[in-house]
Amino acid sequence: MEQDIEVIRDKNSMRNWSRTKRAQGEKICLVPTMGYLHRGHLALVEEAKKRATRVVVSIYINPAQFAVGEDFSTYPSNFEGDLDKLKDLGVDTVFVPSDLYVREDNAGAGKGQDNIASGCISCLEGKSGNGHETWIRVEKMEKPLCGKSRPIFFRGVATVVAKLFNIVEPDFAVFGKKDYQQCRLICRMVRDLDFAVEIVGCGIVRDSDGLALSSRNVHLSPKERQEALSICRSLNQVKDAVCNGQISTGILQHSVLEAVRNAGGKIDYVEIVDQETLQHVDRIDLPVVLCVAAWFGGVRLIDNIELQAPTS
Structure with missing residues (x-):
């Protein structure tokens, strides 16, 4: 009988779920995504299923990696379609946090990403000192390649991935090598900060004409x-x-x-x-x-x- 997907939105509930499963002897693999899933993402899920008894797919469009003028507000999404694809693959748990950052004066917290009007890093920054201000930098590896034109991008990536690791507490995490710099940077962060997570990099999945899926x-x-x-x-x-x-x-x-x-x-x-x-x-x-x-x-x-x- 087909099993329904459990959608977890609360950070504490996600952490409790993981700790319960691990106490029962299960291995957990995390597949972090921003949603609008394609065959490339699904290949990551298939790899995750080989590594662990439980697969958690996170869906979160991370505002901290978008600068002013970038495409946060137009980034494509199809949540119900994503759930259908994951259900077909036998994924039973999806982590969909409404927000992973403490906003200034808690503005917008818990109201979902649709509430973020500015749609980028600027919506996290405030003048009162009550908002999010702790960031992870992988100092040398974030500077070349994409880091030259997107100077805050990898700060946002490293920070949100570290937060996901702390919440989900996976044994493994799978990343695609299309985002090559991101994959290498996460490996370095895990090494340097002693995260108990094994990072798995998967090759690029291409469409029939050769275009890398995105x-x-x-x-x-x-x-x-x-x-x-x-x-x-x-x-x-x-x-x-x-x-x-x-x-x-x-x-x-x-x-x-x-x-x-x-x-x-x-x-x-x-x-x-x-x-x-x-x-x-x-x-x-x-x-x-x-x-x-x-x-x-x-x-x-x-x-x-x-x-x-x-x-x-």
């Missing part, structure tokens, strides 16, 4: 979607070039930059960095990752490919 893809026009395919095509061309002996990161980066620009994209960055430290490298000798961020219309897309020079 909740934001829904905002692409048909023309922009076709133009955006230049990203994955150029990444595959770089992989071929490396297999054929090209190890100069400058040449490889330039080829991607030109391909995306010629297709109509506006480049945020094209960088080849060390997989562990995310620091720029000039030649491919250690394992590296080529990361791309580009705008097509009003949609910012990210993608990447892990690379290693041939050993012959």
